[in-house]
Ligand SMILES: Nc1ncnc2c1ncn2[C@@H]1O[C@H](COP(=O)(O)OP(=O)(O)O)[C@@H](O)[C@H]1O
């Protein structure tokens with residue numbers, strides 16, 4: 305795809321005897337919201353981990369902004385402009401919401417740690433900049449009233465928003481979301497849909513979205529890729545993909561109808 309910010313070509317990933325991804329190909333166009341769906345165990349989270357660099361593929365190539373990143377570690381990809389959220393939240397629950405955002409900035413900067421120690425002035429300046437940015441983001445996410453509260457005091461829906469806000473600290477150009485609507489109440493799903501759309505529209509961020517909640521996929525995605533047993537079995541517009549007999553067949557017995565109504 306020309307103008308793609310992310311391209312994954314013929315990717316394979318094995319875990320011992322298990323083939324999690326088997327020759328899958330996927331592209332996210334600049335400014336697009338691309339959905340990645342498929343039954344449980346079809347390889348979606350593995351694909352996300354291959355994008356962000358948590359896993360390295362056994363075969364295939366990944367490029368980001370036309371640069372090959374297939375074997376780059378995750379912190380290097382983060383610096384190039386990738387952010388992600390996790391299926392299970394990874395926040396420091398006893399720290400405040402604001403500190404979680406500031407800390408994310410420190411961790412991203414860790415390669416500059418020696419420089420920071422050598423120049424405490426720079427470190428202080430960097431922290432002040434990070435705090436300002438954290439506060440700006442928390443108001444953008446309408447979370448400012450929770451800034452000084454421990455993350456543990458927030459609802460799951462709010463914690464999800466905090467995790468996405470944290471990812472925004474690095475000013476990413478691609479955000480990868482792994483099941484952001486899981487466990488959210490319907491009003492919070494609405495909020496999430498609105499927020500993800502605004503991330504794209506106001507910041508121009510491209511988004512790869514793994515999601516089981518079909519309302520989210522239908523409302524947000526320009527394009528959907530369907531995985532089954534680690535292979536791409538269909539792709540296209542959401543309304544076409546969900547009615548594709550091949551896709552329905554793949555979901556039979558795996559809770560498709562229940563999820564489709566969620
Ligand atoms: N770290 C791992 N070690 C071993 N097997 C794994 C690992 N991660 C995923 N798998 C296996 O790979 C397959 C795809 O898993 P996953 O990518 O989590 O699927 P999905 O997110 O679509 O539910 C499953 O069979 C799963 O058990």
Ligand SMILES: [Mg+2]
Pocket residue numbers: 348349350391
């Ligand atoms: Mg998963």
